[in-house]
Amino acid sequence: MSRRISVINLKGGTGKSSLSMNLAHLLALRGYSVVLIDCDMQGNSSSLLPRWEPPTLTHFLRGEVPFSAIIRLARDRLAIIPSDRDLNTAATYIASRRHAYYTLRDAVQQLRCGFVIFDHAPSYSPVTEAALLASSEILIPCELAPFAVQALFTCSGNWKILFRITDSSIVGLCRLTSTTATS
Ligand SMILES: Nc1ncnc2c1ncn2[C@@H]1O[C@H](COP(=O)(O)OP(=O)(O)OP(=O)(O)O)[C@@H](O)[C@H]1O
Ligand SMILES: [Mg+2]
Secondary structure, rough: OOOOEEOOOOOOOOOOHHHHHHHHHHHHHHHEEEEEEOOOOOHHHHHOOOOOOOOOHHHHOOOOOHHHHHEEEEEEOOEEEOOOOOOHHHHHHHHOHHHHHHHHHHHHHHHHOEEEEEEEEEOOOOOOOOOHOOOEEEEEEOOOHHHHHHHHHHHHHHHHHHHHHHOOOEEEEEEOOOOOOOO
16 A cells, blocks of 8 residues: 655645655655645645646545546656645535545545655645545654744644544654744
8 A cells, every 4th residue: 555644734834835745756756656635725736737627636525526537647657636726615525524534535545656645734624634534644844943843732632533543653753944033
């Protein structure tokens, strides 16, 4: 089965998308087949695709299209699942249907690839939970500054419940270098 890595931090601007995109690109260059899933309506990872058109992760999570319809090849060995600005409607859909939390996990487990990377949004929603449930490992880019570390403890408290369900593990904490002075 693939390694399924959530790149997550509920704090914004910590380098999630940069790390997700660079990691996916590097792994593809190293010969692994990679699927990068954009779980953020900002769509930064989706920008690796030349065109941004439906269907997207939103349509899959709302149960409108099969998983195969949303996987796009960006370059050799690197596929992208794009998001869109309606991703919050998928969150509403999932929140009212318990089984919908697991459709992404079930689909991802069928993928034949080396790595699946989830680029998370800087917020917690049912889409975040669905992607965490689909993940086997978690990678957290974090600035080593007081508020950033505090946010890390706050959100990892939320994740503990999910860890028990998914047996996810934290594979790493990546330091984000900062030019901001902190006390
Ligand atoms: N390792 C790094 N060191 C310093 N700056 C970085 C690093 N990685 C990313 N950045 C810069 O930090 C900013 C935010 O990066 P990025 O958009 O990847 O963060 P993000 O966590 O995905 O943001 P969001 O929470 O809005 O999704 C960008 O200007 C990016 O160039
Ligand atoms: Mg981002």
